[in-house]
Amino acid sequence: MRTEDLSKTLDHTVLAPETTRADIARACELACEFHVAALSAGPQYTRLIAGRLRGTDVKTCAVIGAAIDEYRQDAHIARAEQAVCDGADELEVVMNLAAMRAGEFGVVREELVQLVRAVRTRAANDARGTIIVKAIIDAPLLDEAHVRLACKIVADVGADFAMTSSSVGAQVSIEDVELMRAALPEHIGVTASGGVCTVSDVQAMISAGAARIGTSCAVDVLEQIRATSGRSR
Numbered sequence: 001m002r003t004e005d006l007s008k009t010l011d012h013t014v015l016a017p018e019t020t021r022a023d024i025a026r027a028c029e030l031a032c033e034f035h036v037a038a039l040s041a042g043p044q045y046t047r048l049i050a051g052r053l054r055g056t057d058v059k060t061c062a063v064i065g066a067a068i069d070e071y072r073q074d075a076h077i078a079r080a081e082q083a084v085c086d087g088a089d090e091l092e093v094v095m096n097l098a099a100m101r102a103g104e105f106g107v108v109r110e111e112l113v114q115l116v117r118a119v120r121t122r123a124a125n126d127a128r129g130t131i132i133v134k135a136i137i138d139a140p141l142l143d144e145a146h147v148r149l150a151c152k153i154v155a156d157v158g159a160d161f162a163m164t165s166s167s168v169g170a171q172v173s174i175e176d177v178e179l180m181r182a183a184l185p186e187h188i189g190v191t192a193s194g195g196v197c198t199v200s201d202v203q204a205m206i207s208a209g210a211a212r213i214g215t216s217c218a219v220d221v222l223e224q225i226r227a228t229s230g231r232s233r
Contacts, residue, residue, distance in 0.1 A: 002229055003034060003222045006202060009211065011061060011191070012218035013040040015166075021048060028052040034222045037212060038090055043083045050087025060087055063166065065094030065136075073111045077118045084122045090132040091119060092191075092214070094166060095150060097138050105149055112157045134161035134191050134212075139176040141165075147176070151183035161212065163191040170194035174208045181209030199224055 012034075014027045024045045031039040031053070038059035039049055050060040062083035065076055073096075080091055093115055099107045116133055123131045135157075137150040154162040162180055164172040172194035180190045192205035193214030199221050202213050215221070 003225050006199075006225065007035045007222060008037045009206060009213055010036045010202070010218040010221065011038040011040050011193075011212055011214040012036045013063070013193070013214050013216045014045075015041065015063060015216070019045075021045070024048055025052065028058075030219045031058045032056050034219060036218050036222075040090075040092060040214060043079045043086070043088075046083045046086040046088050050089075054087075059089040059132075061090035061092060061132075061134075062086075062088040063092045065166075073114070076111075077115050080115055080119050081122045084119055084128060084131055085126065088131065090134065092134045092136055092163060092166070094136045095138070095153075097141060100137075100142065100146060100150060105153065108150075109153045109156060112153060112159070116157050116159060132161070133159045134163045135159040136163040136166050136193075137180075138166070138170065139164045139180060140170045140172060140194060144179060147179050148183045151180055155185050155188055159188070161189045161191045163193055163214065165194040172196065172205070174204055177205055177208035177210050197221075 012031050027039055028049060035057055038061040040061040040063050043062040043064060046062045053060050064080050096108050096111055119131055135154045139147050151162050162184055164176050172192050177190055177192050189211035190209055191212040191214055192210035196202060196205055196213050196215045197217040202221055205213055
């Protein structure tokens with residue numbers, strides 16, 4: 001296996017609370033070196049990342065809501081719109097987990113509709129083209145019925161991916177990915193995120209149906225493949 005066989009399935013995430021601008025700058029260098037699909041970080045770093053990745057084959061992804069303890073729809077929309085203005089090509093947006101678990105499915109759907117609409121309108125007004133939206137459903141924290149309903153909502157509102165989790169303190173399973181893949185229409189991708197740390201983890205998630213993998217270990221995975229490929233020559 002070569003790094004190019006997997007690199008465009010990997011989103012390199014940098015979400016640690018202690019992350020600095022220097023960390024982000026280094027992550028941009030590594031993302032470009034290994035040609036990952038996207039570099040995902042908090043929206044406060046979107047402008048910096050977009051500037052450093054301009055002209056490369058790596059997308060800028062802003063993660064909206066992963067570090068917010070209380071879900072606030074107005075804050076989500078404001079951060080998402082600002083991230084588009086700052087140069088984000090992709091957004092990972094947290095679904096309202098509390099409302100989902102409480103059975104308030106209409107609320108969850110309407111909030112996600114509003115966010116997707118706001119993002120697409122902002123992108124059109126700024127002549128930004130298509131912005132990829134990944135809706136984070138936190139599958140490891142839901143039962144099977146709620147995962148299926150969350151996936152239906154993601155499909156209904158026109159998001160591009162359903163994402164297993166924000167990867168902060170969660171552990172995705174093969175079963176989560178298989179369930180989401182089965183519940184979604186073919187044109188909507190699954191992003192597996194949460195504890196995906198090794199080459200075998202990545203391969204297992206892809207085999208289960210994931211089109212993208214969000215992991216803070218993306219560079220480690222690709223370095224491992226590079227080292228293995230070098231020894232096999």
